Amino acid sequence: DSGVTQTPKHLITATGQRVTLRCSPRSGDLSVYWYQQSLDQGLQFLIQYYNGEERAKGNILERFSAQQFPDLHSELNLSSLELGDSALYFCASSVDPGQIDGYTFGSGTRLTVV
Amino acid sequence: QQPVQSPQAVILREGEDAVINCSSSKALYSVHWYRQKHGEAPVFLMILLKGGEQKGHEKISASFNEKKQQSSLYLTASQLSYSGTYFCGTVYNTDKLIFGTGTRLQVFP
Numbered sequence: 001d002s003g004v005t006q007t008p009k010h011l012i013t014a015t016g017q018r019v020t021l022r023c024s025p026r027s028g029d030l031s032v033y034w035y036q037q038s039l040d041q042g043l044q045f046l047i048q049y050y051n052g053e054e055r056a057k058g059n060i061l062e063r064f065s066a067q068q069f070p071d072l073h074s075e076l077n078l079s080s081l082e083l084g085d086s087a088l089y090f091c092a093s094s095v096d097p098g099q100i101d102g103y104t105f106g107s108g109t110r111l112t113v114v
Numbered sequence: 115q116q117p118v119q120s121p122q123a124v125i126l127r128e129g130e131d132a133v134i135n136c137s138s139s140k141a142l143y144s145v146h147w148y149r150q151k152h153g154e155a156p157v158f159l160m161i162l163l164k165g166g167e168q169k170g171h172e173k174i175s176a177s178f179n180e181k182k183q184q185s186s187l188y189l190t191a192s193q194l195s196y197s198g199t200y201f202c203g204t205v206y207n208t209d210k211l212i213f214g215t216g217t218r219l220q221v222f223p
Binding site for chain 2: 002033035042043044045048055056058090098100101102103104105106107108
């Protein structure tokens with residue numbers, strides 16, 4: 001157990017639907033990051049939050065949004081889902097927001113859009 | 115902006131050595147290295163913050179050549195447990211970590 005908790009582990013939904021992925025960072029970590037990994041692909045950076053504030057954005061689609069709550073857990077909302085959104089979504093956390101600490105990853109949420 | 119890793123894949127026998135390279139087209143602030151086993155989360159190996167810095171982690175070490183904008187990961191006397199995909203992650207101005215293209219490493223008995 002890495003200390004980063006992601007729920008649900010698996011999600012199957014239909015095109016056009018909306019889903020919410022949840023992440024609880026490791027205790028003491030203030031930064032949360034979301035990454036998307038498609039089948040046999042690399043890790044694509046989506047967004048970073050630090051202590052409740054958005055800190056950096058990657059190539060995140062407009063249909064996707066995220067937030068970090070006062071208790072530091074984060075949610076990634078995916079709407080108007082398309083087949084191409086099927087992927088493994090990872091959440092990671094770290095103490096420092098400036099990328100000088102290693103990231104601890106959760107076990108991921110596997111999203112399948114049918 | 116995504117760093118390029120080479121080689122794309124490596125096949126080794128136990129006990130052999132390997133080098134994985136990570137090259138960037140932009141000046142780097144720092145470099146991270148991670149290993150991901152199939153179906154699992156990436157696991158942090160090490161971070162290099164200064165040009166020329168070398169770090170070690172068991173029989174895995176890395177170097178960072180700031181001038182050449184590249185980093186290399188060295189795996190010596192490989193073990194079966196080293197199998198997986200290795201990703202470098204590059205940081206350009208402290209605001210985000212961009213992962214490389216990945217190198218798949220397979221170690222056979």
